[in-house]
Amino acid sequence: MITTQRSPTGGGGLQSPRSPSSQPPFLSVSVTDPAKMGNGVQAYISYKVITKTNFPDYQGPEKIVIRRYTDFVWLRDCLFKKYKGIFIPPLPEKSTVEKFRFSAEFIEMRRQALDSFVNRIALHHELQKSEDLRTFLQADEQTMERARSQDTGIFKRKPADLMQIFRDVQSKVSDVVLGKEKPVEETNPEYEKLKRYIFELEDHLAEAQKHAYRLVKRHRELGQSLADFGKAIKLLGACEGDALGTAFSELGAKSEMLSIKLQREAHNLLMNFEEPLKDYVRAVQSIKGTIAERANAFRQQCELAETIKLKEIDLNKLRLTRSERMLDAEHEYEELKAEGEEATRRFETIVRLMNEEIVRFQDEKTQDMGLAFHEFAKGQARLANGIADAWRSLIPKLDSLSSS
Amino acid sequence: MERSENQQDRINSSKEESEEEILFNLDDSSLTSKSFSNYRSVMTSLSDDSHHPLASPADTDPLLSPPSPSPPPKNPNSDNNSHSDPLTYADVDFMSPITNGEEARSAENPREESESLVPLSTPPPPPYLKITVSNPQKEVESTNSIVPGGNTYVTYLITTKTNMPEFGGPQFTVRRRFKDVVTLSDRLMEGYRGYFIPPRPDKSVVESQVMQKHEFVEQRRHALEKYLQRLAEHPVIRQSDELRVFLQVQGKLPLLPTAPVTSRMLDGATKLSKQLLGDNSGGGSVRIQPQDVVQPAKSRWDFLRIVKEMNQSVSNDWGGSKPPVNEDDTEFLQHKERLLDLEKQLTSASKQAESFVKAQQDMAETMGDFGLSFIKLTKYENQQAILETQRKRAADMKNLATSAIKASRLWRELNSQTVKHLDTLHDQMGLILGVHTAFSDRSSALLTVQTLTTELDSLYSQAEKLESASSRTFGSDRSKTLKLGELREVIRVTEDAKSCATREYERIKENNRTEVERLDRERKVDFKKMLKGFVVNQIYYNCGCFLKLWHIQRKLGRSGQKLQRKAVDMLNMVVEWF
Numbered sequence: 001m002i003t004t005q006r007s008p009t010g011g012g013g014l015q016s017p018r019s020p021s022s023q024p025p026f027l028s029v030s031v032t033d034p035a036k037m038g039n040g041v042q043a044y045i046s047y048k049v050i051t052k053t054n055f056p057d058y059q060g061p062e063k064i065v066i067r068r069y070t071d072f073v074w075l076r077d078c079l080f081k082k083y084k085g086i087f088i089p090p091l092p093e094k095s096t097v098e099k100f101r102f103s104a105e106f107i108e109m110r111r112q113a114l115d116s117f118v119n120r121i122a123l124h125h126e127l128q129k130s131e132d133l134r135t136f137l138q139a140d141e142q143t144m145e146r147a148r149s150q151d152t153g154i155f156k157r158k159p160a161d162l163m164q165i166f167r168d169v170q171s172k173v174s175d176v177v178l179g180k181e182k183p184v185e186e187t188n189p190e191y192e193k194l195k196r197y198i199f200e201l202e203d204h205l206a207e208a209q210k211h212a213y214r215l216v217k218r219h220r221e222l223g224q225s226l227a228d229f230g231k232a233i234k235l236l237g238a239c240e241g242d243a244l245g246t247a248f249s250e251l252g253a254k255s256e257m258l259s260i261k262l263q264r265e266a267h268n269l270l271m272n273f274e275e276p277l278k279d280y281v282r283a284v285q286s287i288k289g290t291i292a293e294r295a296n297a298f299r300q301q302c303e304l305a306e307t308i309k310l311k312e313i314d315l316n317k318l319r320l321t322r323s324e325r326m327l328d329a330e331h332e333y334e335e336l337k338a339e340g341e342e343a344t345r346r347f348e349t350i351v352r353l354m355n356e357e358i359v360r361f362q363d364e365k366t367q368d369m370g371l372a373f374h375e376f377a378k379g380q381a382r383l384a385n386g387i388a389d390a391w392r393s394l395i396p397k398l399d400s401l402s403s404s
Numbered sequence: 405m406e407r408s409e410n411q412q413d414r415i416n417s418s419k420e421e422s423e424e425e426i427l428f429n430l431d432d433s434s435l436t437s438k439s440f441s442n443y444r445s446v447m448t449s450l451s452d453d454s455h456h457p458l459a460s461p462a463d464t465d466p467l468l469s470p471p472s473p474s475p476p477p478k479n480p481n482s483d484n485n486s487h488s489d490p491l492t493y494a495d496v497d498f499m500s501p502i503t504n505g506e507e508a509r510s511a512e513n514p515r516e517e518s519e520s521l522v523p524l525s526t527p528p529p530p531p532y533l534k535i536t537v538s539n540p541q542k543e544v545e546s547t548n549s550i551v552p553g554g555n556t557y558v559t560y561l562i563t564t565k566t567n568m569p570e571f572g573g574p575q576f577t578v579r580r581r582f583k584d585v586v587t588l589s590d591r592l593m594e595g596y597r598g599y600f601i602p603p604r605p606d607k608s609v610v611e612s613q614v615m616q617k618h619e620f621v622e623q624r625r626h627a628l629e630k631y632l633q634r635l636a637e638h639p640v641i642r643q644s645d646e647l648r649v650f651l652q653v654q655g656k657l658p659l660l661p662t663a664p665v666t667s668r669m670l671d672g673a674t675k676l677s678k679q680l681l682g683d684n685s686g687g688g689s690v691r692i693q694p695q696d697v698v699q700p701a702k703s704r705w706d707f708l709r710i711v712k713e714m715n716q717s718v719s720n721d722w723g724g725s726k727p728p729v730n731e732d733d734t735e736f737l738q739h740k741e742r743l744l745d746l747e748k749q750l751t752s753a754s755k756q757a758e759s760f761v762k763a764q765q766d767m768a769e770t771m772g773d774f775g776l777s778f779i780k781l782t783k784y785e786n787q788q789a790i791l792e793t794q795r796k797r798a799a800d801m802k803n804l805a806t807s808a809i810k811a812s813r814l815w816r817e818l819n820s821q822t823v824k825h826l827d828t829l830h831d832q833m834g835l836i837l838g839v840h841t842a843f844s845d846r847s848s849a850l851l852t853v854q855t856l857t858t859e860l861d862s863l864y865s866q867a868e869k870l871e872s873a874s875s876r877t878f879g880s881d882r883s884k885t886l887k888l889g890e891l892r893e894v895i896r897v898t899e900d901a902k903s904c905a906t907r908e909y910e911r912i913k914e915n916n917r918t919e920v921e922r923l924d925r926e927r928k929v930d931f932k933k934m935l936k937g938f939v940v941n942q943i944y945y946n947c948g949c950f951l952k953l954w955h956i957q958r959k960l961g962r963s964g965q966k967l968q969r970k971a972v973d974m975l976n977m978v979v980e981w982f
Contacts, residue, residue: 197788204781211774218767225756225763232753239746244928247935359791366797373804377954380811384950391942398936 027122028052029137031115034107037068044068045107047114051137059138066141069094072114074148078132079121084293084346085353086127087361089120090282105267109275116279120364126353184302185295194358195291202284209281212274216266223262230255247397254390261390265383272375276368283361290357294350301343308336533636534565535651537629540621543581557581558621560628564651570643576652582607584657585628588650591659596641597845597908598915600838600923602634634834639922730854731847733913739920743839750833757826761819768815775808807953814953818945825941828934832927839923846916849909856902863895 033048051063072091080088092113095101118137121127135147186192230252237248311333318326539561559579566574582605589604605627635641649658731737778801785798870888 193788200784201788204777204784208774208777208781211770211777214770215767215774218763218770222760222763222767225760229753229756229760232749232756236746236749236753239742239749240928240931244931248931251935251939359793362791362793362797366793366800369797370800373800376804377807381951381954384946384954388943388947388951391939391946394935394939398932398939401932402936 023054025055026053027055027058027128029115029118029122031067031111031118034111036102043102045102045110047111049118049137057134063138065137065139065144067136067144069110069114071136071144071148072117075121075132075136076117079127079130080289080293082130082132083127083353084297085290085350085357086124087283087287087290087357088127089117089124090279090286091117092282105270108271112271112275113279184299186298198284198287198291202281202288205277205281205284209274209277212269212277216270216274219262219266219269223259223266226255226262227259230259243401247394247401250394250397254394258387258390261383261386265379268379269376272379273372276372280365280368283365287361290350290354294347294354297343297347297350301340301347304336304340304343308333308340311336529567531642532565532567533642535629535632535636536563537561537625537632538563540625541579557583558624560625562632562651568642570648571652578651578654580650580657582624582628584650584659585631587657587659587661588646590661591646592635592641592644593841595646596644596915597849598842598912598919599638599640600835600842600919601638601641602631602834602838603841604631630834634831731850736846736913736916740843743836743920743923747833747836747839750829750836754829754833757829761823761826764815764819764822768812768819771808771815772812775805775812778802778805778808781805810953811950814945814949818941818949821941822938825934825937828930832930835923835927842912842916842919846909846912849905849912852905853902853909856898856905860895860898860902863891863898867891867895 028051030050031047032050034045035047037044037046046066046068049065049067051058051065052061054061076088076091079086092110095106095110121130121133127133135144139147232252233255234249234252237245237252239245240248311329315326315329315333318329323329537560540558541561542556543559545555545557559581561577562580563577564571564575585604586607589601592601605624635647641647646659782798782802782805785794785801789795789798867888870884870891873884
């Protein structure tokens with residue numbers, strides 16, 4: 001089931017599962033029911049992944065599989081490898097702090113993010129066609145495990161590796177200084193602008209997210225202090241006695257009640273605002289990975305072009321001398337040319353895809369953020385109303401107090 | 405009309421229709437500055453006839469005024485106005501009258517007749533004594549100093565404003581140092597036994613270097629001001645000579661500190677009795693002043709002897725763990741227990757109030773930082789925008805950011821009001837500390853009476869023995885007669901001392917009683933005020949400010965007339981109620 005965070009973008013085409021079979025194709029996924037499996041150090045969380053679809057290669061109207069975090073990572077890596085140029089949806093981070101790995105809040109945050117992840121893939125007009133996606137959504141657990149361990153060794157590229165590639169690209173200045181050969185870089189001013197935008201955007205977003213998280217904490221702290229205050233006031237009321245004492249007791253009770261409201265609002269703020277914001281940050285980081293891939297592809301293309309040129313010179317020399325190596329050289333030359341075309345084609349695909357993706361991405365984020373802002377304001381309004389209501393209910397009591 | 409345009413916008417946007425959504429869909433014009441200015445006009449019309457002492461809550465706090473003569477705004481919807489903008493600070497400035505009012509409250513003493521609104525013809529102006537402490541200055545101790553340059557100390561400018569005739573003037577100032585305050589405090593303790601005298605600020609065991617640090621001086625200045633103001637609020641102490649002299653007489657303070665001989669002598673006795681009486685004070689400022697007789701003893705010898713006896717009887721009981729004082733007034737004991745419990749609860753509540761206020765402050769700050777970070781984001785997106793979606797997102801972000809920044813300011817204001825209201829807890833906690841001295845005054849007075857009684861008993865039995873012995877011998881034994889005579893003299897003196905002590909004890913008992921009554925009465929008034937103020941404050945900000953702010957942010961669906969009225973009613977009721 002698509003969660004409320006998602007709004008339908010183009011592609012995908014969501015329909016109710018109950019429509020007649022002549023409906024357009026749809027693929028609807030949900031990640032639910034986190035369950036702790038195993039014990040001790042080996043313990044992990046498994047999730048139920050429910051797929052509802054009418055895609056031809058997919059099984060049945062509905063299929064449920066069990067997956068764990070590393071399965072999602074596998075999927076992301078496969079897609080990243082095979083769909084260069086497309087902004088692969090981001091995954092939540094691996095948990096670094098052991099203590100919180102199984103906290104309810106962390107698990108819920110992760111589940112939500114994983115659900116986002118799969119849904120975005122399912123809704124993407126290209127990514128939804130992926131075979132790896134199908135494996136992920138349909139294969140039984142053993143097949144999944146085999147696939148996961150197979151691809152781990154050879155193809156698994158950690159985000160750290162991607163960052164390294166990107167850093168290589170960015171270190172052109174130092175290379176020049178060190179007298180190394182200047183690495184080839186696109187000289188596309190628009191693209192330069194885009195790269196810089198992505199980088200700076202990440203910084204701004206990260207800061208906003210940090211403050212958003214702090215705001216969540218403040219709500220919790222205010223809630224806690226209200227609870228403590230309420231308790232102390234109640235005790236004070238017991239001391240005072242008579243009408244005033246009752247008024248104090250009620251004030252204390254309301255404080256404790258509001259404390260709960262604040263905790264609830266803190267949670268709401270976390271899940272429906274801070275997490276989408278964090279998701280935004282991750283998405284921007286993922287784009288950096290794509291940028292790195294593009295740089296790679298460009299470099300390959302350039303390198304091949306260089307090699308081809310050299311080969312051509314070589315070949316012409318051989319032609320003049322009518323060497324017996326000429327045929328082989330010609331053969332190699334043809335192969336190289338094909339590779340070159342392939343590299344160019346790959347690069348151009350990436351460029352084209354990125355241009356499309358940037359538009360889709362901005363669109364998606366505007367919608368996601370719009371929804372998040374809406375949730376923020378709604379939450380704050382709800383909180384303010386709750387607070388006002390709670391205190392208002394004390395008025396009759398205080399009223400009788402002043403007349404006593 | 406702008407209002408209908410807004411409604412139209414709302415109808416066109418989101419189609420969410422849950423009850424909750426409708427709840428928040430308030431029309432701008434219902435909570436606009438026009439409504440607030442209605443309140444304001446209600447308030448100002450009230451403050452005009454606010455010299456009435458019985459309208460006391462009104463003249464100190466605009467929101468706590470009695471029902472206004474003019475009809476409260478029932479349908480501000482019908483009052484059209486041009487404000488459909490998000491909440492401006494003009495609206496919120498409305499709260500400032502409260503801050504001015506709060507200052508006046510401490511100076512007046514309208515508590516006695518605050519509850520009912522019986523109109524009097526021409527009430528006398530309530531006694532007014534306001535003391536401020538300011539302008540700390542370093543001064544050098546000029547005389548008798550072996551070390552050239554001498555010690556430095558700080559003096560403070562004490563400004564008094566009053567309408568009490570005893571002072572002979574409406575305003576005057578004097579310079580005093582902390583030592584003078586200690587003297588004043590000591591003299592008051594001696595002279596007003598049984599009363600709940602607020603404890604003075606602590607002496608600080610710091611080096612003179614630290615003493616000159618700006619922060620410490622400011623802290624002390626503030627503490628002194630609070631202390632003197634509390635003294636000014638005490639109905640009995642404010643009329644004392646000691647206080648008047650302290651506030652008015654220029655130059656050196658003409659109050660002697662307690663006679664050192666007496667205090668040295670009696671110190672030993674006091675220390676023991678303090679330990680035995682089991683008065684555990686949380687305030688750390690218990691001082692048992694050991695003057696046990698109001699009138700000076702007939703001769704120094706007698707006085708010393710009485711004290712020695714007292715010391716002895718106290719030390720005789722030293723081995724035992726129960727206090728030697730036989731307090732049989734159960735009502736008093738109940739009050740004492742209650743007040744001790746109250747002190748404990750007040751301390752705890754005061755502490756929690758501080759945490760709460762800090763949490764509100766943190767919320768304000770973080771909300772502000774949060775807003776700013778989104779402003780930065782907005783600016784950035786706008787700068788870099790290529791696509792239309794980016795501009796839209798930037799616009800959304802800007803809305804959120806400005807709302808957050810406004811909210812931050814509102815939280816700050818809410819908090820500064822909260823501080824003022826909850827300060828009552830701190831104040832009451834300070835006042836209740838005065839209870840300890842008053843109760844130990846009583847205990848030591850009772851101890852004196854009981855000691856003297858015991859002493860008298862033994863004297864009488866001695867006399868009896870002497871009499872029966874001398875009646876058995878036929879000739880008059882000159883030395884025995886002399887002894888009997890002396891003994892009878894001692895008995896007489898002791899009887900006198902005992903009746904003095906008993907009178908003193910009764911006096912202190914009465915002071916205790918009236919003070920407990922006064923403390924309870926005034927505390928209840930203050931607490932009622934605190935509760936009202938706190939609640940109204942919270943409602944005002946949450947209902948009137950925040951709700952409106954975030955509602956505008958959301959720009960939701962169709963306008964819920966019913967719910968507009970609900971919110972408006974809530975605010976009206978708050979106004980009417982006060």
